[in-house]
Amino acid sequence: MIEPPAPETRTNRRGRRSRQEILDAAARVMSVRGYAGTPMSVLAKETGLPKSAFYHHFESKAGLLAAVMEQGAHAFFAAMREAHRNPPAEGSPRDLLRWYMRRTGDVMENGEEFLRLLLVLVMSREAAEAPEALRTVIAVRDEGRAYMAHMISASFMSAGEEVADKIGQALAPFGMAGYDGAFVALQSEGGQSVSVWMDQLADSLASLGEAIATAG
DSSP: OOOOOOHHHHHHHHHHHHHHHHHHHHHHHHHHHOSTTOOHHHHHHHHTOOHHHHHHHOSSHHHHHHHHHHHHHHHHHHHHHHHTSSOOSSOOHHHHHHHHHHHHHHHHHHTHHHHHHHHHHHHHOGGGGOHHHHHHHHHHHHHHHHHHHHHHHHHTGGGOHHHHHHHHHHHHHHHHHHHHHHHHHHHHSTTOOHHHHHHHHHHHHHHHHHHHHHHO
16 A cells, blocks of 8 residues: 655645746746836735745745746756757858757747846846846856857858857857847747748858958
C-alpha cells in the first residue's frame, strides 16, 4: 500500500508551487504595468495568494523583481542556445547571419514577456529602485551583446578568425539596437512577420561587416 505523502512533503510542494505562481504572475503583470505600477495588492489578486505568501518567499518587492529577471534571463538564453544548435557549416556571411537572426527572432516571439519587462526597466530606470534587479538587467544586456558578437563573428569566419572577431565586436552594439528595434516594431506594428525584420537586420549586418573586412 502506498503511504500518503508526509505533511512536510505536501507543504514543501505547496511552497514551491506558490513561489512559481508568484514569479509567473509578477512577470506577466510587471511586463505590462512596469515595476512601480505593480503593487503587491495587484499580484495578490492575480494569484489569489495572501501578501504574507509573497514575503515568505521574497524579502521585498525588489527581491521579487530580481527573481523574476533572473528566471527570465535563464530561460531566454537557454532558448537562444537551443535555437542555435548545429549551425550550417557553409554559406556566405549573409546566409549565415540570416540563419542566426531568424532563429533569434523565434526566441524573441516566444520570450515577449521577458523582453518587454527588460526594455521597460531599461527605458524607465525603474530598476534603480531594486539594485539586485538592476545588476541582472546589466548582466542580461552584457550577455546579449556578447551573444550578438558571437553570432556575427561566427558568420564571418570565412574571412579569418581575427577579422571575424573584429567585425563581431564592432557590430554587436548595432545588432543589439536592431534587435531592440525589431522587438518594439513587433509590439506596435501588427501584421509584420518578425522574420522580415530579422532578414533586414541580417542583411544590414552583412553589408557593414563586408565593408569592415574590405577596409582591413
